[in-house]
Amino acid sequence: MLEKTRFTKQKQVIMGILRQADSPLTPSEIYEQARAQQPSIAKSTVYRNLESMQERGEVVRGILENGESFFAAAGEHAHRHYMICKDCNKMQDLPECPVEKLEKEIAEAGDFLVTDHVVQIYGYCRDCAKKHRPLDT
Numbered sequence: 001m002l003e004k005t006r007f008t009k010q011k012q013v014i015m016g017i018l019r020q021a022d023s024p025l026t027p028s029e030i031y032e033q034a035r036a037q038q039p040s041i042a043k044s045t046v047y048r049n050l051e052s053m054q055e056r057g058e059v060v061r062g063i064l065e066n067g068e069s070f071f072a073a074a075g076e077h078a079h080r081h082y083m084i085c086k087d088c089n090k091m092q093d094l095p096e097c098p099v100e101k102l103e104k105e106i107a108e109a110g111d112f113l114v115t116d117h118v119v120q121i122y123g124y125c126r127d128c129a130k131k132h133r134p135l136d137t
């Protein structure tokens, strides 16, 4: 029972952090902020919570170009898409889901049951783009 209560409390801390964040956070960033609120929290606990929250659709997970995961609160939409800066890892929301129409077409064709999709755009944010003109990659 005690274990269950603690689990919920930690989940609330993590959810609070994700809701307040302007952009998605990596597990280490979430852990740093969670520790500020709950010094006893373990990194593995943060990871475990993030995983179960993802399974329940409460958070959205994405992958940075370096393979590291990031998380965001799911919000009203089941998923979000991001443009990710390869330099500073800043993430900006895509204004809309580019796959929705395609998903509908696949559903109508009836050959495949779509449950989810991932779309991420990599590149450079406005600040970092100044350092990377199109021609010098």
Ligand SMILES: [Zn+2]
Residues within 6 Å of the ligand: 085, 086, 087, 088, 089, 090, 124, 125, 126, 127, 128, 129
């Ligand atoms: Zn950047």
Ligand SMILES: [Zn+2]
Residues within 6 Å of the ligand: 079, 080, 081, 097, 098, 099, 100, 117, 119
């Ligand atoms: Zn989408």
